[in-house]
Amino acid sequence: MVTSPIFDLRPSDPTAERDIFVTTFRWMLLARTVDEKLAGLYRAGKIPGGGVYLGKGQEAVSASLGVSLQQGDVYAPLIRDGAGRLAFGETVIEALRTCLGSVLGPMRGRDGNVHRGRPKDGYLPMISHLGAMISVVNGALMAKRRRGEQHFVGATCLGEGGTSTGAFHEGMNQAGVERLPFVMLVTDNQYAYSTPTSRQFACKSLESRAAAYGFQAHSIDGTNLADCLRGLGSAVTQARNGGGPQLVIARLLRLCGHGEHDDASYVDDRLKNSPLGRDCMVVAEQRVIAEGWADKQEIQSWRAQASSEVEAAVVQVQTEASPDPYTERWSALKSTHLLDGFLNA
Amino acid sequence: MSVTYLEAIREAQARALADDPRVYIYGQDVGSFGGAFKATKGLAQQFPGRVFDAPISEDAMVGSAVGAAIEGMRPIIEMQFADFSTPGFNQIINQAATLYWRTQIPCPITIRLPSGGTSGSGPFHSQSMEALFAHYPGLIVMTPATVEDAYSMLLEAVAIDDPVIFCEHKFLYYHLKADKLPTESIPAGKARVARPGRDLTIVAYSAMVHEALAVAEELALEGTEIEVVDLRTIKPIDTDTIVASVARTGRVLVVGEAFPWGGVTAEVVARVATEAFGLLDAPPQRLNAKDTPIPYHPDLWAVHRPTARSISAAVRNLLQM
Missing domain, CATH: 3.40.50.920 (Rossmann fold)
Structure with missing residues (x-):
C-alpha cells in the first residue's frame, strides 16, 4: 500500500503562514505531478475508458479549500479538484486506482476518473450533472445538524458554467433557506468546455448572486495561493462559526483543455497573456522563494518526492487486477430479495 | 370505523416516524399545513422538527435526501404530484439510483408520488410516472392498489435500504376504504x-x-x-x-x-x-x-x-x- 508521505504535513498550527502556505503548495505540487502523469498515461493509451480531466491552473484554489476543511466536514469536489482531494485526505493511489480502473479502487471500476469518493468519510463522489452535488451536501449538513453535531462545514465546487444550471439555483436557495454552514466555491476559469463567460451569464459579477440566495460573497484571485488561502479560509471559518452559507468566486484561466482530448485552441490569447493566465504553481513558488521559506533546491526535492510517490503508485496500480465482468455482481440493489428475477437471471 | 387509502398513508408515516428517529418527511406544504392532500396531516405537530416544508425545488429535495441518507437518515420525500417528479428526475435516477452500486453506501429514501388521473386534473396533475422510474436500475417502484397495501408497503418502503418510488393513486385516496389497518402483509415484490x-x-x-x-x-x-x-x-x-x-x-x-x-x-x-x-x-x-x-x-x-x-x-x- 502506497500512502501519501506528505499527508501528515498538515500543520498543527494552521495560523502559521509559512506552514500552511508550504503545505498547500506541496499538495499543489503533488496534484500537478499526478495530473502530468495521467496526461502521459492518456497519451500512451493506458487510461481505460479514455477520459482524463486535469486541474492545471486550478491547484491553488482547489488545495486551499481542501486544507481549510477538516475531519467531520463534507466535501464534494468537482472535475478539476485533484489538489483539493489530496488535501482533504485522498491518497494518490486512491486517485490512480480510479483513473486506471483497478478493482481495488474506491469505485472498483464501476465508475472512473473524477467520479470517486468515500461517502463514509464525508468525501462525496460527484455525478456528471453540474450543480447536483449542492443539495446532496445540503442534505448531509441537515442530517448532521439534526443529530446535534456542531462546528461542521460542507463545501462543493463548480466552474462558472455550473452556475447556469437549475440544480445550482435550487441547491443554493435551499442552503440559504436552511442557513447551512455551506461553502460554494465557484472557479470562474473563463470557459465551460469551449463556451466563454459571455455566453454563460449576463450578471455583472457572479458575486452579485450571493445576496439573492442569502449567501455572503467572497472574491479571490485564483492564481494567487495566498489570496486563495485567505479567502477560502475566511469563508470556511465564517460558515463554521455560524455565519451561514458562503459563496466564493475565484478567477483564473483554465490552463488545459476541458479534457486531454481537447486542445483548447479556442482560448483567447489575450486571456493567456493577462494576469488571469498566470500559472498558480509559478506564482506560489515565487512566493516561497521570495519569503525565504525554501530555496530552489528544496522545492526541487519536494517535486522529486512527489514524482517518486506518483511513479510508485502507478507501478503498483498497474499490477492490480481490473474488475472481472464474469465475477462482477451485476446488481444495483442492496435489497437482494427485491431483485427482479427475470432481469437478474 | 374505517380507514381510507389516504389515511393509511398518513398512518404509515406516523408509525415510521414513531418507530425510527432517522425518518423525516420533507416536501412542499407537508409541515403544519399537512400536505396538499393532507397525507401528513398533524404529523408536524406530533413529530416536531421532523416534518417540514421544502421550497419548490424538487431537484434539491431529492438531492438533499440522498445527502441525508449518506449520513444515515431515512427520508420520506413527498412530491406534491407525481407529475412534479420530473424536475427531480435527475437526482432520482442519477444520484439516488446509482449511489449504492457506485459506492456500496445504501440510499434508503422513499419518494412518494401522488399519481394517476382524477377527473378534471388535466395534463400536469394526472400522470403515471412508474415506468420511467422502473426503467432505471437501482430503484424499487411500488404501486399499491389497496388500503392495506398503501399502509404496509409504505412502511416496507421506508425500511428498505434502497430508494423506493412509491406511486400512490390519487383516485383511490378518499373512496377506497378498509375496515382497519393490516397487521400482516404480502412482502413487496410479490404480486x-x-x-x-x-x-x-x-x-x-x-x-x-x-x-x-x-x-x-x-x-x-x-x-x-x-x-x-x-x-x-x-x-x-x-x-x-x-x-x-x-x-x-x-x-x-x-x-x-x-x-x-x-x-x-x-x-x-x-x-x-x-x-x-x-x-x-x-x-x-x-x-x-x-x-x-x-x-x-x-x-x-x-x-x-x-x-x-x-x-x-x-x-x-x-x-x-
Whole structure:
C-alpha cells in the first residue's frame, strides 16, 4: 500500500503562514505531478475508458479549500479538484486506482476518473450533472445538524458554467433557506468546455448572486495561493462559526483543455497573456522563494518526492487486477430479495 | 370505523416516524399545513422538527435526501404530484439510483408520488410516472392498489435500504376504504391474485386493479371467470405469479393507466411471450391510456384512460380469439 508521505504535513498550527502556505503548495505540487502523469498515461493509451480531466491552473484554489476543511466536514469536489482531494485526505493511489480502473479502487471500476469518493468519510463522489452535488451536501449538513453535531462545514465546487444550471439555483436557495454552514466555491476559469463567460451569464459579477440566495460573497484571485488561502479560509471559518452559507468566486484561466482530448485552441490569447493566465504553481513558488521559506533546491526535492510517490503508485496500480465482468455482481440493489428475477437471471 | 387509502398513508408515516428517529418527511406544504392532500396531516405537530416544508425545488429535495441518507437518515420525500417528479428526475435516477452500486453506501429514501388521473386534473396533475422510474436500475417502484397495501408497503418502503418510488393513486385516496389497518402483509415484490378465475387473466396495478375487478364481476354474471393479478410492485415484477396465472387461463390482458408506448404493460407482455408462449391460447393483449397528454374535460378524460367499459370490450375481444 502506497500512502501519501506528505499527508501528515498538515500543520498543527494552521495560523502559521509559512506552514500552511508550504503545505498547500506541496499538495499543489503533488496534484500537478499526478495530473502530468495521467496526461502521459492518456497519451500512451493506458487510461481505460479514455477520459482524463486535469486541474492545471486550478491547484491553488482547489488545495486551499481542501486544507481549510477538516475531519467531520463534507466535501464534494468537482472535475478539476485533484489538489483539493489530496488535501482533504485522498491518497494518490486512491486517485490512480480510479483513473486506471483497478478493482481495488474506491469505485472498483464501476465508475472512473473524477467520479470517486468515500461517502463514509464525508468525501462525496460527484455525478456528471453540474450543480447536483449542492443539495446532496445540503442534505448531509441537515442530517448532521439534526443529530446535534456542531462546528461542521460542507463545501462543493463548480466552474462558472455550473452556475447556469437549475440544480445550482435550487441547491443554493435551499442552503440559504436552511442557513447551512455551506461553502460554494465557484472557479470562474473563463470557459465551460469551449463556451466563454459571455455566453454563460449576463450578471455583472457572479458575486452579485450571493445576496439573492442569502449567501455572503467572497472574491479571490485564483492564481494567487495566498489570496486563495485567505479567502477560502475566511469563508470556511465564517460558515463554521455560524455565519451561514458562503459563496466564493475565484478567477483564473483554465490552463488545459476541458479534457486531454481537447486542445483548447479556442482560448483567447489575450486571456493567456493577462494576469488571469498566470500559472498558480509559478506564482506560489515565487512566493516561497521570495519569503525565504525554501530555496530552489528544496522545492526541487519536494517535486522529486512527489514524482517518486506518483511513479510508485502507478507501478503498483498497474499490477492490480481490473474488475472481472464474469465475477462482477451485476446488481444495483442492496435489497437482494427485491431483485427482479427475470432481469437478474 | 374505517380507514381510507389516504389515511393509511398518513398512518404509515406516523408509525415510521414513531418507530425510527432517522425518518423525516420533507416536501412542499407537508409541515403544519399537512400536505396538499393532507397525507401528513398533524404529523408536524406530533413529530416536531421532523416534518417540514421544502421550497419548490424538487431537484434539491431529492438531492438533499440522498445527502441525508449518506449520513444515515431515512427520508420520506413527498412530491406534491407525481407529475412534479420530473424536475427531480435527475437526482432520482442519477444520484439516488446509482449511489449504492457506485459506492456500496445504501440510499434508503422513499419518494412518494401522488399519481394517476382524477377527473378534471388535466395534463400536469394526472400522470403515471412508474415506468420511467422502473426503467432505471437501482430503484424499487411500488404501486399499491389497496388500503392495506398503501399502509404496509409504505412502511416496507421506508425500511428498505434502497430508494423506493412509491406511486400512490390519487383516485383511490378518499373512496377506497378498509375496515382497519393490516397487521400482516404480502412482502413487496410479490404480486397478488386479487380474484381467481379460469378463463382469462387481467394483469393490472394501482387504480386499474379496481377497474379490472369490476369487469370480472360483470363477466361472472355471464359465466366467464376472470382472474385478476395485482402486480403491487412494478420493479421488480413478479413474473412467476403472472406465468402461473396464464398457465391456468391461457389468455392475458395487461392493463395500465400510463401512456401506451413501452411501459409496464409492454414489459409484462414481453415476459409472457418469453416465459409462457406455449401456455397461451391467444396473443397477449395490452390496454393503456391514449397516446396523447391527459385531457382536462371529464368527458375526454373518461375515455382517455382505460375503464371498466374499455377493459370489458378488450376482454370480450380476447375471449373470441
